[in-house]
Amino acid sequence: MKAELTDRQKEILDFIEVFISENGFPPTFREIASHFELASTFGVKRHIDALVKKGHLSSISNSGRTLSLTNPAPKSENMLEIPIVGRVAAGYPILAQENLEGTFSLDAGLIRRKKDCFGLKVKGDSMINAGIFEGDLVIISPQKECEDGDIVVALLDDEATMKRFIKKGEDIFLKPENEKYSVIDLNKYSNFSIIGKVVGVFRSYN
Amino acid sequence: MKAELTDRQKEILDFIEVFISENGFPPTFREIASHFELASTFGVKRHIDALVKKGHLSSISNSGRTLSLTNPAPKSENMLEIPIVGRVAAGYPILAQENLEGTFSLDAGLIRRKKDCFGLKVKGDSMINAGIFEGDLVIISPQKECEDGDIVVALLDDEATMKRFIKKGEDIFLKPENEKYSVIDLNKYSNFSIIGKVVGVFRSYN
DNA sequence: CATTGTAGTGCTCCTATGTTCACTATGTAA
DNA sequence: TTACATAGTGAACATAGGAGCACTACAATG
Incomplete structure (x- = not known):
């Protein structure tokens, strides 16, 4: 003291x-x-x-x-600066300079999994029942594996999609959170990969 | 240059x-x-x-x-530090020291109306159709007046509530965004006030 | 080849800045 | 009244730090 x-x-x-x-x-x-x-x-x-x-x-x-x-560290050291990426596609470096649409910062304490996070603007309404709307900014933590119930960004046939990952026994699915869309049976896909897991959502009303 | x-x-x-x-x-x-x-x-x-x-x-x-x-201002000057308040009640200074439960920071560019913003943890599920879930952090910009369609925090009979503000002609209502709850006819209330408008929402999956 | 730009040296001089001592003044507590 | 703590002064001294000149070396350009 x-x-x-x-x-x-x-x-x-x-x-x-x-x-x-x-x-x-x-x-x-x-x-x-x-x-x-x-x-x-x-x-x-x-x-x-x-x-x-x-x-x-x-x-x-x-x-x-x-x-x-000898003050505590400046606030900016507690900040997490997150790049906003434009598109997620196969064989395309997500964090390539030309794919960056900006950055934003937030309190590092708000996000647990911080490593290599990036932001993505939401397009479409497939996840509205999970409280993720078009125009929202989701924060993705890159991960190849995920768990049942996680909201993930995945590549299917070189197309990026964000859905809830469901695992039942050996079967895996991507479930939209909007009745308008159908569950995707991942067992029918050979060409898919998990890009990362949604760890945060930000929406502003401007 | x-x-x-x-x-x-x-x-x-x-x-x-x-x-x-x-x-x-x-x-x-x-x-x-x-x-x-x-x-x-x-x-x-x-x-x-x-x-x-x-x-x-x-x-x-x-x-x-x-x-x-002569660099641009340090990052921390572009940060918005938002106090998280515990409760909103009549005659109770929202930003009183003893009502603060913490603070968090985010990029000032994410929020337009920055003056005296505070954060509030969401309790209840009355706004889920607007993509606002229990546990989310909403950012409130204090305002006495608001417009049709705004999501607001209001005081009714000394109780804080967050709903969508609806105005039809001279009539005003607070509309939950969940069918489980009824629309509130503000014309029946003399003792209500608008505390502020929701200008942002943040959710983390931890 | 001459000129220009960039990068550096050796050196001197001047001003800024930190350190320290012996002192005074005032208020508080024992 | 004495002792102690806090706050300050005046002065001298030592060192740190900035300024600037005439010079060299090398590369690039016309």
Whole structure:
């Protein structure tokens, strides 16, 4: 538990944080002194030393302008940046540069399976009973295997489709979640593969 | 359009970016020279001057360690941090500290109406035909007024509810999107208010 | 071959910045 | 009243760091 700061120490720490965010580099002792209208850098140094000791700052001795905050990692390190891909097809690298339609970011804590995730805009209404509508952004975690009940993106005869994967004994199916469409018997297909599993859905109303 | 950089300039700019992200402050000319095993700071200065001229860096003359990147805003500035609230009730500040159950972040570009948004975990199945399931995270933009067809969070007799807002002439209703529930005639209510409009939905499969 | 651009050196000089000491002032607690 | 904690001063000194000149080397271009 970090020790309590005096009022002056808090003021100085705040100033340093703002200075760094506005300038892209930290202040010197003289700049801090100037801001607080103090005549002596030694007073500033004593406060800085206390803040270092209490774990709020770090600095390098005998080196100019090296104050550094010891804050938690910037938020962007907790972000997951997800590429949005245009099409999913056989023999076509999904994450090829020319297949990317953009990226978006979200809190890494929202998604468990993060490795190589990509986003895909939903086309069609085959999964509306699962709460996945046309225009939604689904987040896919690449996986070759999946489990009964997973919503997956698969390739059938070089066509990408997103359905619920159903396994009954040795038989496997892809089930639309819309009565308008028929269940697909995967046993009749030799040319299919699982691309990945849906791990998230995002929809915006704009 | 920023002018083209030479290979050496790119190397130096990359080094500065990494140095700043690892250290929290920029390098000096001598630190750059040391890294690239150059004997003279003047050579470094010429490269820095070029990078400044080409718009990639800024620096303060005669002031130590003031290199600063002129990159686009860090990713975290493009993030929208959304508080997740626990309950919505009359006379109860939604964003009160004790009502917060966490926060999550997502790309600011995914949501248009960003002001004072908050997140809410969905309870119940009244909106499943709109693709909003129990456990989903809806993002609410506070608004007192809304339009026909909007999905809203409203207070009825001090109870929060999320439904589709329907307006027919002078009559207004809250419509569940599940046949199991009845439409709510808002004309019969004096004690209701609109809290906000749903502007996004997020669901994860974990 | 001459010119231009890029990249670097050696060196000096100047300014910025950090460090430290002995001191004062004020408020609080014992 | 004394002791302690907090906050600050004035000054000197040492080191870090930026600025800039005249030069060399090499590659590319006209």
